[in-house]
Amino acid sequence: MDEKTLDEIISRYDSPSGRLLGILSDIQNEERYIPRESLEMLSGKLNVHLSQLYSLVTFYSFFSLEPVGDHRITVCMGTACHVKGAGEILRNLEELLGFPVGITEEKREPVTTDDNAFTLEIARCFGACSIAPVLRVDNNLYGYAKPEALPTILKEYGWRRDED
Numbered sequence: 001m002d003e004k005t006l007d008e009i010i011s012r013y014d015s016p017s018g019r020l021l022g023i024l025s026d027i028q029n030e031e032r033y034i035p036r037e038s039l040e041m042l043s044g045k046l047n048v049h050l051s052q053l054y055s056l057v058t059f060y061s062f063f064s065l066e067p068v069g070d071h072r073i074t075v076c077m078g079t080a081c082h083v084k085g086a087g088e089i090l091r092n093l094e095e096l097l098g099f100p101v102g103i104t105e106e107k108r109e110p111v112t113t114d115d116n117a118f119t120l121e122i123a124r125c126f127g128a129c130s131i132a133p134v135l136r137v138d139n140n141l142y143g144y145a146k147p148e149a150l151p152t153i154l155k156e157y158g159w160r161r162d163e164d
């Protein structure tokens with residue numbers, strides 16, 4: 001992110017150092033991830049310690065320090081979701097998106113399809129346990145997720161089966 005864009009984002013906030021989450025969200029929306037250089041620049045501009053910015057970015061699963069695909073799929077693997085079948089949801093998504101099954105849980109970090117269309121990752125509890133199992137695609141939450149509904153959900157984001 002260039003300095004001018006970052007300045008424009010900061011200028012949206014009356015009290016920038018008190019609105020770090022908003023600024024970080026705007027950076028992420030702009031870049032689809034949070035580049036390390038942007039954190040360094042932000043730290044200098046707002047006089048906020050870099051470690052504080054890193055803590056925020058790593059605490060909230062919404063943020064990513066790595067580039068992600070056009071659509072970001074996050075499967076909740078918290079206890080409630082796990083008990084209600086999140087593992088099967090994850091395995092099915094891996095299969096549908098062409099990843100080796102088990103890679104996401106094994107790596108525990110986002111994986112992105114070769115065409116950059118989808119990033120698949122896991123997180124712990126979205127606070128929506130009553131509708132478990134839950135997955136999120138971009139900013140949309142899907143509760144009571146069932147493996148058989150996944151192709152329909154993915155198609156909303158441009159996914160096509162090879163045979164379609």
Ligand code: FES
Nearest residue numbers: 076078081126128
């Ligand atoms: S455990 Fe999945 S939303 Fe809480």
